[in-house]
Amino acid sequence: MTLADTFHLSFKTVLSYRLRSVLIILAMTLGVAAVVVLTALGDGARKYVVNQFSSIGTNLLVVMPGRAETSGAFPGAVLGQTPRDLTLKDAQLLGRLPQVRRYAPLNVGEAELSATNRLREVTVLGSNADLIPIRHMKLAQGSFLKRGADYSAQIVLGSQLAREFFPNTPAIGQRVRLNERRFLVSGVLAPQGKTMGHNTDEIVIIPVEQAQSLFNTTSLFRILVEAKSHDAIEPAKQAILETLKQSHDGEEDITVITQDAVLATFDRILHALTLAVAGIAAISLIVAGILVMNVMLVAVNQRTSEIGLLKAIGAPAADIRFLFFAEAMWLSTAGAIFGFLLGQLGSLMLRLAYPDLPAWAPAWASIAGILVALITGILASILPANKAARLDAVQALSKK
Amino acid sequence: MIQLTGITRIFHMGGQTIYALNRIDLEIQDGEYVAIMGPSGSGKSTLLNVIGLLDKPDSGSYRLDGKTVTDLSEAEQAQIRREKIGFVFQSFHLVPRLTAAENIELPLILSGLEPSERKLRVNDALRAFDLSDRATHRPSELSGGQRQRVAIARATIMQPTAILADEPTGNLDHQIGAEVIALLEHLHQTGTTLIVVTHDRELGDRAHRQLMLRDGKIITDKKHDAG
């Protein structure tokens, strides 16, 4: 029997057991679609986080007080040792390093923002003019902590705050108070929404010296540093560690994390998560494979006398085996194709429902889903196909 | 030519040994018309199945056209069934999903013939067996006689040297059975060896040679000339 005839004959069989075929194909379809959609979701989440994290800066290094226990990205202070504070002087030292393009000291706190008849609690960032370019923020109006006569009274409002406090008048030049201190609005941030969990639309930014005195501290929360290039990130990190070690009397009591390293970590974790999810979805394909096996075994039973007839008219065992293989291949191929299409449709709907989420199934996942479907289908047919091929012709013929 | 020497086929049933065939010696020339008769359980079907290479004897040797076929591989035996033997069964054994034409085509598909050549030969067979207007009908839409005609068309489509029929009229009424027998006898007249298992004495008498089996042994082997 030729290959073409084998596939043609088994295709007719698939068509004539319609309900059975539809159910198997459905099980396969759902399994493959699950792999495609879930990996689209996982990989979309990975890309989303990576994009978000990339958008907060370029070649960014973050200096924080205290030493990381391990070389990992997340610091924890060594037990029993109070780390020395980061100071403005430290920040200025870093600004002079050759690998560093610019830096921004950072203080964070809460304060009460008030104007004529409004008052609310806001997050206050204390920094310098370079915070804007380092953090890839944009100004909608005005200017940002420009050195000048009124430098120390300047305040920049998040877009939402500007709208709330000055709904009808331009915010620039208006007077506001932060815990009784007077400020003049010098700029308004462009709306950005949430990045990495912070809503920059509801913050205010003031000069770092003012923030220190507002919060009654001489220390800094962080120093943000932008390296001159991607290649300068590692040298910059070493130089920063070295510089601050000297300035802290030989004590290595700070941690420098690079955006790159954090990004790589996120990327790795979320990629592993996607793989795990794909693996779980693939289990449904194995279940579908077991279903195929069961249904094919039933088919061999049902068609016993037909198999006997085929033997009587001269079909060798190999032909009969391949007929059942081919049948399983039709079923699992159809399942794989429909599953792939359904999965793509599902990913499209995800993207429509969540435009921020780049939910595209990675090629490897689609290919793996299809291959696993085909392979389980074929593996599942081995046992039934062999059973059919080995049937005793006389006994098979005598079965009703 | 079919030559059986010392063919024995044993079945074990609940500790009992059944000699379905007990040291059978038999020679059938090409073009003979043989009826195999005997009481139920005497081994008629088993003998036919051994001759048709569907069943393997436990001992003895079987030469077909001068060649020992008992130790051939499964695939080689299948090829002999495909090319030299046509089976006709009491219960027709048509594939219910396939049309009459497709059922007749099956042996041609198994031997890997071109679709165009297959179509020609199936159409010839449909005409020869008066089934042209039933070509696209499924077995369930055919009468018993039509089903057996499809089965005979299928058995002869490869132009085998021997037709083996196991009670071909067993499921048919007298009149239709006679028509089926006439068809088989017509095939015999064109030179095919015809071996028919039957309970029907009258039918057995039409053959040119009668084998009588009992308990797996040939007890009489009568020949008389045609007519």
Ligand SMILES: Nc1ncnc2c1ncn2[C@@H]1O[C@H](COP(=O)(O)OP(=O)(O)OP(=O)(O)O)[C@@H](O)[C@H]1O
């Ligand atoms: N698969 C089997 N297992 C056990 N015993 C079997 C098997 N096949 C046949 N036999 C036994 O072998 C003997 C011969 O069987 P066979 O079918 O050849 O008889 P038969 O002459 O064709 O009978 P009938 O006229 O009823 O069809 C019987 O006793 C039967 O019970």
Ligand SMILES: [Mg+2]
């Ligand atoms: Mg019998």
